Amino acid sequence: MRFILPLGIFILMAGLLGFGLTLDPKKIPSPLIDKPAPEFSLSKLYALEEKLSKKDLLGQVWVLNVWASWCVSCRAEHAIITELASRNLVDIVGLDYKDQPTDARRWLQQFGNPYSASLMDIDGRVGIDWGVYGVPETFVIGKDGRIKYKHIGPVTKESLEREVIPAIKELLG
Amino acid sequence: MIPEIGHFALIIALFLSVVQSVFPLAGASLGISRWVALAKPAALTQLLFVAISYVCLTWAFLQNDFSVLYVATNSNTELPIIYLISGVWGAHEGSLLLWVLILALWSGAVAIFSPNVPQVMRARVLGVMGLISFGFLLFILLTSNPFDRLFPAAMEGRDLNPLLQDVGLAIHPPMLYIGYVGFSVAFAFSIAALISGQVDSAWARWARPWTNVAWLFLTAGIALGSWWAYYELGWGGWWFWDPVENASFMPWLMGTALMHSLAITEKRGTFKAWTALLAIFAFSLSLLGTFLVRSGVLTSVHAFASDPERGVFILAFLVIVVGGSLALYSWRAPKMKSAAQTNLLSREMALLCNNIFLTVATAAILLGTLYPIAIDAMGGKISVGPPYFNIVFLSITAPLGIFIGIGMLIRWRKDTPQNLWSRIKIPAIGVLLVAFLISLTLPQWIWSAFAGLAMSLWIAVTAIMAIHERFKNRPLMTSLRATPSGFYGMILGHVGIAVFIVGITLTSLYNVEKDLRMASGDVYSVAGYDFQFNGVKKEDIENYVSTRGHFTVTSQADDFRAELSPEKRIYRVQQSPMTEAAIDAGFTRDLFIALGEPLDDKGSWAIRIYYKPFIRWIWLGAIIMALGGLFAASDRRYRQESKEKIPEPTREAVV
Amino acid sequence: MSVKRIAVKQMWVKQMRLFAIVGLLIFNGLSQAAIEFHQFKSPQMEAEYNQLIGELRCLVCQNQNLASSNADLAKDLRRQTHELLMEGNTPDQVADYMVARYGDFVLYRPPLQKNTLLLWLGPFFLLLLVVVVVFMKMRKKQVLVAPEQDAMAKAKQLLSQSNEKEQVEKL
Numbered sequence: 001m002r003f004i005l006p007l008g009i010f011i012l013m014a015g016l017l018g019f020g021l022t023l024d025p026k027k028i029p030s031p032l033i034d035k036p037a038p039e040f041s042l043s044k045l046y047a048l049e050e051k052l053s054k055k056d057l058l059g060q061v062w063v064l065n066v067w068a069s070w071c072v073s074c075r076a077e078h079a080i081i082t083e084l085a086s087r088n089l090v091d092i093v094g095l096d097y098k099d100q101p102t103d104a105r106r107w108l109q110q111f112g113n114p115y116s117a118s119l120m121d122i123d124g125r126v127g128i129d130w131g132v133y134g135v136p137e138t139f140v141i142g143k144d145g146r147i148k149y150k151h152i153g154p155v156t157k158e159s160l161e162r163e164v165i166p167a168i169k170e171l172l173g
Numbered sequence: 174m175i176p177e178i179g180h181f182a183l184i185i186a187l188f189l190s191v192v193q194s195v196f197p198l199a200g201a202s203l204g205i206s207r208w209v210a211l212a213k214p215a216a217l218t219q220l221l222f223v224a225i226s227y228v229c230l231t232w233a234f235l236q237n238d239f240s241v242l243y244v245a246t247n248s249n250t251e252l253p254i255i256y257l258i259s260g261v262w263g264a265h266e267g268s269l270l271l272w273v274l275i276l277a278l279w280s281g282a283v284a285i286f287s288p289n290v291p292q293v294m295r296a297r298v299l300g301v302m303g304l305i306s307f308g309f310l311l312f313i314l315l316t317s318n319p320f321d322r323l324f325p326a327a328m329e330g331r332d333l334n335p336l337l338q339d340v341g342l343a344i345h346p347p348m349l350y351i352g353y354v355g356f357s358v359a360f361a362f363s364i365a366a367l368i369s370g371q372v373d374s375a376w377a378r379w380a381r382p383w384t385n386v387a388w389l390f391l392t393a394g395i396a397l398g399s400w401w402a403y404y405e406l407g408w409g410g411w412w413f414w415d416p417v418e419n420a421s422f423m424p425w426l427m428g429t430a431l432m433h434s435l436a437i438t439e440k441r442g443t444f445k446a447w448t449a450l451l452a453i454f455a456f457s458l459s460l461l462g463t464f465l466v467r468s469g470v471l472t473s474v475h476a477f478a479s480d481p482e483r484g485v486f487i488l489a490f491l492v493i494v495v496g497g498s499l500a501l502y503s504w505r506a507p508k509m510k511s512a513a514q515t516n517l518l519s520r521e522m523a524l525l526c527n528n529i530f531l532t533v534a535t536a537a538i539l540l541g542t543l544y545p546i547a548i549d550a551m552g553g554k555i556s557v558g559p560p561y562f563n564i565v566f567l568s569i570t571a572p573l574g575i576f577i578g579i580g581m582l583i584r585w586r587k588d589t590p591q592n593l594w595s596r597i598k599i600p601a602i603g604v605l606l607v608a609f610l611i612s613l614t615l616p617q618w619i620w621s622a623f624a625g626l627a628m629s630l631w632i633a634v635t636a637i638m639a640i641h642e643r644f645k646n647r648p649l650m651t652s653l654r655a656t657p658s659g660f661y662g663m664i665l666g667h668v669g670i671a672v673f674i675v676g677i678t679l680t681s682l683y684n685v686e687k688d689l690r691m692a693s694g695d696v697y698s699v700a701g702y703d704f705q706f707n708g709v710k711k712e713d714i715e716n717y718v719s720t721r722g723h724f725t726v727t728s729q730a731d732d733f734r735a736e737l738s739p740e741k742r743i744y745r746v747q748q749s750p751m752t753e754a755a756i757d758a759g760f761t762r763d764l765f766i767a768l769g770e771p772l773d774d775k776g777s778w779a780i781r782i783y784y785k786p787f788i789r790w791i792w793l794g795a796i797i798m799a800l801g802g803l804f805a806a807s808d809r810r811y812r813q814e815s816k817e818k819i820p821e822p823t824r825e826a827v828v
Numbered sequence: 829m830s831v832k833r834i835a836v837k838q839m840w841v842k843q844m845r846l847f848a849i850v851g852l853l854i855f856n857g858l859s860q861a862a863i864e865f866h867q868f869k870s871p872q873m874e875a876e877y878n879q880l881i882g883e884l885r886c887l888v889c890q891n892q893n894l895a896s897s898n899a900d901l902a903k904d905l906r907r908q909t910h911e912l913l914m915e916g917n918t919p920d921q922v923a924d925y926m927v928a929r930y931g932d933f934v935l936y937r938p939p940l941q942k943n944t945l946l947l948w949l950g951p952f953f954l955l956l957l958v959v960v961v962v963f964m965k966m967r968k969k970q971v972l973v974a975p976e977q978d979a980m981a982k983a984k985q986l987l988s989q990s991n992e993k994e995q996v997e998k999l
Contacts, residue, residue, distance in 0.1 A: 003506045006450060007499040010457075013543065014492050020470040020546040021484045028554050028887060031931040098900070124904050131929040133887040133901055408896045415891050472890045517966055529958050537951035544947050553943060556885050558893070558936025565951050686878065690865040752863075769863025781863045 030131050030150045037064075037141050038129035042119035045096060045104055052093070052117055054145060061171040063092045063164075064139040065115070066127065068099045069107035071135045077154035078111050081138075084160060085114035089168050094118035097127045097135050140164065142171045176241050179229025180320040182222045183270075186277075187310040189219040193280070193303030197296035202368070212296040216284040219306065220277040227274045230319055231261050240326035243267060243319040249332035249746050251716035259343035260333045265467060265483075266319035268346060272463075273309045275347070275354045276302065283358055283383070289811075290379045297365035298358070305357055308490045316483050332746035335717075341401040349394030353424045353459035355387025359431060360456035363449045364498055367505040372449050377439035380452070382811040384435060385662070388428045389802025395421055396795030404756055409686065409765055409783045411791060414562040416471045419542045420462025423535050427455035430531040432805070433524045440585060441521050446506040447528070453502060457495040458535070464491055470546065516587040523580035530573045537565045574628035574674065577667055578635035582642070600638060604630045616683055625678030629671035636664050636671070662805025666798050673794025679787040688769075692777040700784040702728045702764060708776060709768070717742040717751075722768040722778065726757065739768040762786045862898045866910050876919045880909050883936045884926055893936060 032038070041053035065081055067074040085092050094115035096104045101120060108118070121127050130139065133152075140149040149167035151159060193215035200208025230243075234257045239245040247263045262268040280302045287295055313319070336342070362380040366372045398421070403411040412418065431451040438448045465471055468484025515521050541557045548555050583593055608627035615622055643660065644652040685699050693708035707723040720741045727734045737755035744751065757764040762785060769779030868874040881894040886902040894902045894909070905926070912922045926934045938944045 003446070003503040006453075007496065007503050010495055010499050014488065014496065016543065016546055016550065017464065017468075017470060017488055017491075019550050021468060021481055021488065023470075023546070023549050025470065025472045025545070025549065028931060028933045029552070031928060125908075128904060128908055128929060131931075133930065406896065410896070413891075515966060517963070522966075525962070529955070529962065533951060533955045533958060536954055540947060540950055544944075548943060551943070554931060554933040555938045555944065556933050556936050557938055557947065558883070558885065560883055560937035561947070565948075569951060569955060688863055688865055767863055769865075772865065779863045779865045 027152060028133070030147075030152075032131055032147045033150060034146055034148070037139070037145050037147050038126070040119070040126045040129065042095075042121060042126060045094075045101055045108075045118035045120055048101065048120070052119055057091075057093070057141070058145050059143050061090045061143055061168060062141050063090055063168070064095055064130070064141060065092055066095045066097050066130070066132050066135050066137040066139075068097045068135050069103040070099065071097075073154045074136045075111065077136050078114075080155050080157060080160050082112055082114040084155075084164065087165075089165070089172070091116040095121055095126065095130070095132075097121050097132060098124040138164065140167045140171065175229050175232050175236075176238065176320040176322070179226045179233075180318065182226040182229065183310060183314060183320075186219050186222040186226065186273075187307065187314060189215055189222060190303045190307040190310055193219055194300045194307060196300075197303070198300035201293045201297050201300070206292075209293055209296040212299040213284040215303065216277075216280040216299050219303070220281040223270075223274050223277040223310075227261075227270055230267060230270060231258060233320075234258065234260050237330065238326075239328070239330050240323055241319075242321045242323040245323050245327040245330045247330070247333050249330040249716070251746065252330075252333060252338075253715065255340070255343065256333055256338050259337070262346050263333050263337050266313070266317045268350075269309065269313050269317055270319055271347065272350055272354060273306060273313065275350045276306050276309065276357060279355055279358055280306065283361075287379065294362075294365055294369065294371070294376075294379070297368060298361040301361035301364045302357055305361075305494065308494065312483075312486055312490065316480070316486055329746075332716075332744065335742070335744040335747060335749055335751050336405065338744075339401065339405060341397055342405070345394060345397045345401055347394075348390050348397055349421055352387055352389075352391025352394050352428075353421065353456075353462065355383065355390060356424055356428055356452075356456040356459055358383040358387065359428075359452040360498070363452035364501065367449055367498075367501050370505065370508065372438070372445040372509055374439050374442050377435045377448065378811060381432070381435045381439065382806045382808070384428065384432055384452075385802050385806035388425070388432060389799045389806065391421070391425050391428060392795055392799040392802060395425060396792050396799070400792050403788070404754055409684070409785060411788070414541075414559045415473050416542050417462070417466050417473045419538050419562075420458070420465050423458040423538055424455050424462065426531050426535045426538075427451060427458055430528045430535075431455050433527050437521045437524050441515075443515055443521060444525070445509045446502075449506065449509075450502060451528070451532075453495070453498050454532075454535075457491075457498075458539075460487075460491050460494060463487060465542070471542070518583070518588045518590060518593065520580060520583045520585045520588075523576050523583050526576045527573065527580065530570055530576070534566055534569045537569060538562065541565065571624070571628075574632060574670075577670065578631045581635045581639040581663070581667065596638070597635075600634045601631070604634055615679075619682050622678055622682050625674055625682075629674040629678075632667050632671040632674075636667050640664060657808050657810055658804045659808035659810070662801045662803070662808070665801030665804055667801075669794045669796070669798030669801055671794070672790050672797055676787050676790030676792075676794055680785050680791065683786045684788075685784040687782045689780045689782060690772055690777055691780045692775065697782065699782055700762075701730050702726055702733070702784065704764075704766065704782055706778070706780065709778065714742075716746065717744045720768070722755075722766070722780070724755070724766055726764055735764070737764070737766050739766045741768050758789060760789060763788050862896070862903065862906070864903075864906065869914065873913055877910060877913055880913075880919055880922055881906055884909070884923070885934050885936055887930055887934065 037054060039054050041051050044050045044052055063084070067077075067081075081092065092115050094117070096118050098121065100122070104118065104120070108115075119126070124132075130137075136154055138151040138155050139147055142148050148171055149163065151164060155164060192211060196208040196215070197212035200206065200211070232238075233241045233244045234248050235254070237244070237248065237250050239248075243264070243266050247267070248257060248260050252260065260267075262271040280299055283295065283298055283302070290298070359380050362376065362383070363372075366376050395418075398418070399411045402413070403409065431448070431454075434444055434448040434451050437444050464484070464487045466473070467480075468487060469481065470484060515525070541561055544557050545555055579593070579597070582596060605627055608623055608630050611626055612618060612623040643656060647655070687697070687699055689697055691697065691706040693706055696703050696705045698704070703726065705725045705727070707725060709720055709722045712719045712721065721738045722740070724737045724739070725734070726737055735757045737757055739755040740753040742751040742753060743749070752767055752769075754765055754767040756766075763783070765781075765783035765785060767781040769781060771778055866874075866877065868877065878895070884894045884905065886892045886894050886897040886899055886905070888899050888901050889897045892902075894906050908925075909922055912925060913919075917925070923935065932939060938947060940948050
């Protein structure tokens with residue numbers, strides 16, 4: 001019996017390692033899911049003196065898309081976000097993460113602006129509150145102000161249809 | 174043309190590895206001596222072809238042949254020649270080829286340098302090594318061919334990772350590989366013995382020198398890596414418990430346990446199954462390390478470009494090799510009977526305690542390394558880092574120091590409590606007293622400093638006692654001649670541990686770290702040293718641009734004065750910045766300065782200063798340990814043609 | 829001819845993509861220490877800061893703490909750590925702040941909780957188990973090997989031996 005023990009433990013370990021190959025060690029689930037969205041009050045990109053805060057958005061389902069003009073994969077994602085906007089399901093608020101207004105405006109001019117508003121998080125503090133670590137990131141927030149869903153990295157066509165839109169529809173009821 | 178020759182030589186080597194494994198293993202079991210005799214020539218020709226292949230890749234580097242993808246990604250025309258040679262193992266494909274070359278070298282060495290091992294046993298050992306070689310050659314040819322062409326050829330290479338452009342790191346991988354590939358020999362001996370059923374003193378004597386040599390290289394390789402991290406990464410750390418560091422440390426711990434267990438099996442003919450199992454563990458953990466580094470299953474600072482396909486291949490190989498050998502073990506081990514009983518108070522018991530602590534410590538590291546995957550599999554995410562490993566590893570291995578000391582003094586077979594106690598009580602009290610007095614002289618009283626110092630003193634004192642007991646009854650010259658070098662190896666290994674413990678204790682408890690803002694002319698004092706900043710200068714050097722800070726460090730107390738120039742480099746090809754710390758190394762302390770970023774236009778810089786007491790002792794200890802391994806391996810008893818049965822187990826024939 | 833050229837071009841694109849991946853790895857991989865200058869209210873706060881950035885993980889790095897990374901996010905989180913301490917938060921509060929945003933993943937010292945019980949206690953439990961099993965076996969073997977001896981005497985001897993052993997271990 002005890003001579004089989006090492007083999008048994010090894011088989012368990014090999015199974016774990018095999019399963020580990022299918023996992024992505026860099027994906028970190030957010031602890032914010034089903035928690036109230038963090039408070040914020042930030043200037044709007046096209047009206048810097050105006051501020052938008054969390055309570056302005058209470059009572060509606062909305063999407064927060066974290067982007068930046070320096071972010072290469074945001075460019076790839078932009079078409080998908082634009083498509084989401086064209087469906088007119090919910091407002092998409094952009095969080096312009098660690099970026100300058102002039103660069104951001106130029107970027108939106110070039111690629112189109114799907115956002116109902118873009119918020120300037122110039123020093124990245126609001127990003128930290130939202131647990132942002134890899135731009136782009138996308139959050140879906142419910143009427144009660146709770147975060148329902150988070151996508152890390154560029155939203156693809158597939159993840160839009162299979163995850164983001166179902167999450168929005170569920171919240172819309 | 175040359176790269177194709179290299180590729181072709183690898184294919185031939187693959188076929189030769191089949192010959193090297195199939196015929197000797199089958200021949201040994203079926204009693205066909207012609208097949209058995211094939212082992213040696215097959216191993217040597219395989220070595221020849223792997224070497225040809227390796228030389229071809231090196232040639233491609235030296236010729237800047239950027240039509241070879243691997244060369245184009247890891248080299249550059251500006252690269253100095255030494256890094257063209259070391260660049261061969263600078264990334265995944267080439268380092269695998271080095272792995273296989275070293276395996277072939279070990280096989281060749283076994284084929285040539287083990288005349289005292291019976292031919293059938295040697296054939297089985299070479300056969301098993303041939304199997305491992307087959308797996309790795311297939312892996313290279315199917316997933317990681319370093320000779321893949323790039324068409325059209327690149328005009329210029331992308332350069333070797335600047336962090337690898339360093340002498341310490343250039344020789345670190347070969348040393349490490351010689352070490353953990355070397356455990357394949359002990360592994361092969363273990364498998365051969367499990368097949369034949371012969372696990373006895375003679376077998377242990379054959380396996381011991383190979384294990385010692387592999388262990389000494391692994392020790393040196395790990396020490397070199399840690400030294401490199403210390404002077405190159407600029408945060409003064411020398412060990413981070415990164416998964417890849419753990420992957421080299423676990424085989425080391427198992428190898429250490431194996432050396433001790435082999436000693437018992439040779440001297441007393443006991444713990445046979447356990448010794449065979451440890452040999453399997455040591456090499457299996459080396460293979461596991463290969464998997465962890467190359468599969469991308471864990472994030473590590475040292476990981477190679479990961480590729481799931483490669484991960485699947487190595488995992489399959491791991492399952493076959495490790496699963497197969499553990500299955501063989503579970504089948505054959507129950508039949509192994511120990512020749513003698515073991516007393517609770519005997520040297521074999523002390524050695525067994527060493528094995529218990531080392532094995533449990535290894536299990537803890539393995540658990541900590543793989544735990545994040547298990548949590549991930551259940552949908553969570555955690556990190557297991559240095560705080561965990563320091564707490565768990567240190568509290569498990571702390572008692573080991575006591576046993577090292579007792580182990581050197583206690584008798585084989587059976588000792589009496591009275592006898593042992595009468596010999597150790599005075600030194601034990603003395604050690605505690607002296608450690609207490611030394612601790613009082615330290616900057617502040619810390620209990621763990623006292624414990625660490627007591628531990629290393631205890632090991633040092635018992636080592637001296639062991640020498641004294643061996644030499645006391647005979648004239649010095651007779652003793653010197655009669656003492657096998659294995660004894661000195663044992664003493665050195667343990668003294669190395671003692672020195673190492675002093676190093677980690679003092680440097681981790683009493684180091685001073687300061688991040689400062691300094692302008693030219695500023696002076697800052699740390700631990701009695703005045704650091705004066707004299708500004709920076711810019712220069713163009715070979716393949717990088719250098720920014721050098723200039724410091725004058727003085728100390729009133731010991732009339733000390735040194736000029737230190739930490740440096741920042743921008744490598745032209747990859748435009749990546751590198752920090753080269755300036756270190757004034759000393760026997761009892763290091764002074765360490767690293768240059769950060771300029772903080773304003775007026776010449777203020779962010780500066781990091783470290784005062785690291787006794788940090789050299791960490792690597793000094795490792796060098797002494799490795800030296801011990803060398804002595805142990807060169808014991809003449811291993812080279813004798815021996816037909817004798819289990820030797821008379823006397824106290825004199827120590828380790 | 830043109831087919832061949834297309835094939836070559838595709839291959840070239842593939843290689844370039846590979847280069848891009850390799851390049852990325854170099855920047856994501858080993859990076860060197862970040863040297864910054866911060867002011868603290870006390871040496872104790874400085875020590876707390878150093879301990880915190882040593883035990884908090886840089887999320888975007890391969891496997892590095894905040895102290896040893898030059899990544900942008902690591903810089904921001906160091907700044908945050910410094911500010912939180914200066915505002916009077918305890919190190920535990922700073923750690924909680926990070927966990928609330930990034931999860932347990934940011935802690936290199938995993939908290940003792942239900943899913944880490946095995947991690948923290950497993951090794952010690954294993955050590956205890958092995959020691960108990962080995963000593964039980966040794967005893968049984970010895971009694972079996974020496975049946976001619978008086979069992980009581982043997983037991984006494986063993987007892988005194990293990991007492992001695994304990995004394996030795998205590999030292």
